[in-house]
Amino acid sequence: MIKTCGNILLVDDNPELLTDPTKPTKHGDEVPSSLNHRPMKNKLPTGNHMYMKQIVTWLTIGLLGAGQIAFAADIVGTITFKGTPPPEIPYTPLMQNSSCAAMYTTTPTTHFYKVGPKGGLGDVVVFLKGVTGQSTGAGTAPVVLDQKGCLYKPTILAIQTNQKLIVRNSDSCVHNVHVTPKVPGNPMHNDVQMPGGADLTYTFPKPEKFITFRCDIHPWMFAWVSVFDSPYYAISDQEGKFVIKNVPPGKYTLVADHRKLGMQTAKVEVKDSNVTQNFTFHVK
Ligand SMILES: [Cu+2]
Numbered sequence: 001m002i003k004t005c006g007n008i009l010l011v012d013d014n015p016e017l018l019t020d021p022t023k024p025t026k027h028g029d030e031v032p033s034s035l036n037h038r039p040m041k042n043k044l045p046t047g048n049h050m051y052m053k054q055i056v057t058w059l060t061i062g063l064l065g066a067g068q069i070a071f072a073a074d075i076v077g078t079i080t081f082k083g084t085p086p087p088e089i090p091y092t093p094l095m096q097n098s099s100c101a102a103m104y105t106t107t108p109t110t111h112f113y114k115v116g117p118k119g120g121l122g123d124v125v126v127f128l129k130g131v132t133g134q135s136t137g138a139g140t141a142p143v144v145l146d147q148k149g150c151l152y153k154p155t156i157l158a159i160q161t162n163q164k165l166i167v168r169n170s171d172s173c174v175h176n177v178h179v180t181p182k183v184p185g186n187p188m189h190n191d192v193q194m195p196g197g198a199d200l201t202y203t204f205p206k207p208e209k210f211i212t213f214r215c216d217i218h219p220w221m222f223a224w225v226s227v228f229d230s231p232y233y234a235i236s237d238q239e240g241k242f243v244i245k246n247v248p249p250g251k252y253t254l255v256a257d258h259r260k261l262g263m264q265t266a267k268v269e270v271k272d273s274n275v276t277q278n279f280t281f282h283v284k
Contacts, residue, residue, distance in 0.1 A: 005097055005099040005100050005150060005171070005173030005174065005175075005217065005218065071248075071249055071271070071272035072246040072247055072248050072249070072270075073246075073247060073249075073270050073271065073272060073273055073274050073275060074243055074244060074245050074246065074247065074274045074275070075243070075244040075247055075254060075268060075270065075274070075275045075276075075277060076241070076242065076243045076244075076274055076275070076276055076277075077126070077241070077242055077276055077277045077278045077279065078120060078236075078239070078240045078241050078242075078278050078279075079120060079121040079122075079124045079126075079236045079240040079241075079242065079256060079258075079278070079279050079280075079281065080119050080120060080121060080240055080278065080279070080280045080281070081113070081115045081119055081120070081121040081240070081280075081281050081283070082119070082280055082281070082282045082283070083282055083283035083284055084283065085113035085115050085283065086112075086113065086260075086283070088109035088110045088111060088112060088113070089109060089110045089112075090107045090108075090109050091107060091108050091109065091110070091151070091220050092107065093218075093219070093220050094107070094108065094150055094151075094218070094220055095107050097150065097218070099150075099172075099173055100149070100150035100173075100218065103149045103150065104149065108149070108151065111123075111155065112259070112260050113260065113261075114238060116238045116239045116240060118239065118240075119240070120236070120237075120238065120239040120240025120241065121236060121240045121258065121281055122235075122236050122237055122238045122239075122240060123154075123155070123156040123235060123236065123258070123259070124235065124236040124240070124242070124256050124257065124258045124279070124281075125156065125158055125209075125226050125233065125234075125235055125256075125257045125258075125259075126233060126234050126235070126236065126242045126244065126254065126255065126256045126257070126279075127158075127226075127228055127232060127233035127234075127244075127254075127255055127257070128230065128232045128233070128244070128247070128252045128253070128254060128255075129252070129253040129254070129255050129265065130253070131229070131230045131232055131252070132207060132229040132230065133229060133230075134229065134230035134231070134232070135160045135161040135162060135163075135228075135229050135230060135231070136160060136231050137159065137160030137161050137162040137163030137203075137231075138162045138163070140160060140163050140231070142163065142164035142165065142166045142201070143157055143158075143159050143163065143164075143165050143166070144165075144166045144167075144168055145157055145165060145166070145167045145168070145213065145223055145225070146167075146168045146169075146170050147167070147168065147169045147170060147171055147175045147177075147193070147215070147221070148170040148171060149171070150171060150173070150218050150220075150221065151220075151221055152213060152215075152221055152222065152223035154223070155222065155223045155224065156223070156224055156226075156235060156259065157223065157224070157225045157226070157235070158225070158226045158227070158228060158233050158234075158235055159204070159225060159226075159227055159228075160227070160228055160229070160230070160231060161203075161204060161205055161206065161207060161227055161228070161229045162203050162204075162205060163203065164201050164202070164203055165201070165202045165203065165204075165225060166199045166200070166201055167193070167199065167200040167201075167202065167213075168199050168200075169193045169194070169195060169196075169197055171195060172195045173195055174192060174193070174194055174195065174217060175192075175193050175215045175217060175218065175221070176190065176191065176192045176193065176215055176216050176217055177189060177190070177191050177193055177200055177213060177215065178190045178213070178214045178215065178216050179202065179211065179212070179213050180211070180212050180214075181204065181206075181208055181211045182208065182211075183206045183207070183208040184206070185205055185206040186204045186205065186206045186208055186211065186227070187202075187204070189202060190216075204225075204227045206227065206229075207227050207228055207229045208226070208227050209226045209227075209257065210224040210225070210226055210259055211224065211225045211226070211227065212224060213225060224259055226257075231245075231246075232244050232247055236256075247270045247275075248270065249270050249271055249272070250269070250270055251267065251268070251269045251270075252267070252268050252269075252270065253265050253266070253267060253268075254266050254267075254268045254277055256279040256281075258281060261281045261283065264279050264281070266279065
């Protein structure tokens with residue numbers, strides 16, 4: 001028998017759960033960049049020295065001829081949270097739905113501010129401002145958005161344009177996936193997904209920040225998917241760490257965007273070694 005996980009919801013005591021509570025963003029101060037320089041190895045192994053020298057010369061000439069000398073480096077950093085995070089909101093309506101509540105022993109809460117034990121801030125979307133037309137999404141592995149315990153997991157995701165986003169239902173109840181992009185060209189979706197039903201697969205052709213995914217059957221369920229037209233982005237982990245891999249040389253504006261705390265930017269320059277750029281979000 002298929003469970004609907006209920007349609008009766010008592011959410012009046014917690015109206016924020018019915019809305020997409022995006023606060024206005026605020027911009028923080030720019031943080032100066034710092035560069036990590038790797039030591040250069042400038043000695044060849046001894047023995048057959050001349051022979052090795054010839055090989056290196058041939059390789060160099062070959063690469064120059066093919067125009068293939070191109071460095072890339074990672075942009076790495078840590079997002080730190082300073083202050084007291086606002087209280088998370090209990091999913092009270094979830095616990096009033098017997099099928100959903102059966103999956104919990106205590107009332108789950110939102111995780112809008114994922115602050116780690118050392119003050120790292122997770123779920124910050126970090127990306128290179130204005131870098132477009134470089135998507136490798138069509139050839140990149142899909143990203144999975146699961147529905148489990150009557151919640152979306154994870155709630156903050158990022159994909160490239162034309163990269164597959166797979167929406168899964170791991171629950172034993174019906175969900176509906178209601179997707180409401182705002183950028184023209186990105187398709188809206190409103191699909192019912194039965195328990196054990198086939199995965200839904202979505203793609204978005206246009207870059208857009210924080211596309212809202214919600215479930216109309218369980219109106220506390222939200223996820224936000226950002227779409228980038230390049231592979232140069234990352235989401236900070238539970239320790240606040242992020243890595244944007246293989247960035248071509250150049251000067252960039254690096255953006256750290258938290259859905260509740262807003263954006264910060266920093267100028268970075270990528271040469272031939274990794275760049276470290278940290279951000280701090282302050283809340284009084
Ligand atoms: Cu649902």
